[in-house]
Amino acid sequence: MTDRLTGVAVILYGTALYFLITPGATETVGYGWLRPNTVPNVMAVIMILAGTTLALATPQVQQIDFPKMARAAGFLLVIAIGLWAMAQWRYLFVAPILALVLMLLVGERRWSWLMVGALLLPLTISFLIEYVLERPLL
Numbered sequence: 001m002t003d004r005l006t007g008v009a010v011i012l013y014g015t016a017l018y019f020l021i022t023p024g025a026t027e028t029v030g031y032g033w034l035r036p037n038t039v040p041n042v043m044a045v046i047m048i049l050a051g052t053t054l055a056l057a058t059p060q061v062q063q064i065d066f067p068k069m070a071r072a073a074g075f076l077l078v079i080a081i082g083l084w085a086m087a088q089w090r091y092l093f094v095a096p097i098l099a100l101v102l103m104l105l106v107g108e109r110r111w112s113w114l115m116v117g118a119l120l121l122p123l124t125i126s127f128l129i130e131y132v133l134e135r136p137l138l
Contacts, residue, residue: 003054003055003057003060004054004059006054007051007054007056008051008055009051011052012051013047014044014045014048014051015048017043017047018044022037022044025040032135034135036135075105078101078102079102082094082095082101086098091122091126092122092126095122095126096122103117103118125137
């Protein structure tokens with residue numbers, strides 16, 4: 001029953017995101033080739049489809065694994081702190097540190113991958129968003 005209720009809640013939130021939240025929170029711009037509402041609308045459709053799948057799926061016996069739940073809460077806390085830091089400072093200052101911390105938390109220890117994930121990817125994302133898509137990345 002919990003799966004079905006969660007699925008319905010996700011469907012409702014995805015629908016609200018698509019029809020109410022995104023239209024009210026985005027604006028039409030005359031520059032760039034990707035409209036600001038494209039990604040939120042795609043995510044809303046994915047949420048609606050995932051919620052439908054969850055609501056219609058056969059329920060399974062579930063057990064709570066508290067160590068995994070605590071680990072997930074820790075990841076959520078690190079990401080929340082990273083997003084707060086990005087709001088205070090610029091993306092390019094915070095994203096490499098956040099990426100490095102998350103990669104270390106998941107157990108990555110190869111220096112080559114750490115450098116790619118912590119330096120190359122944030123720089124590439126910044127370049128693509130700010131210069132190719134011509135969108136501000138704060």
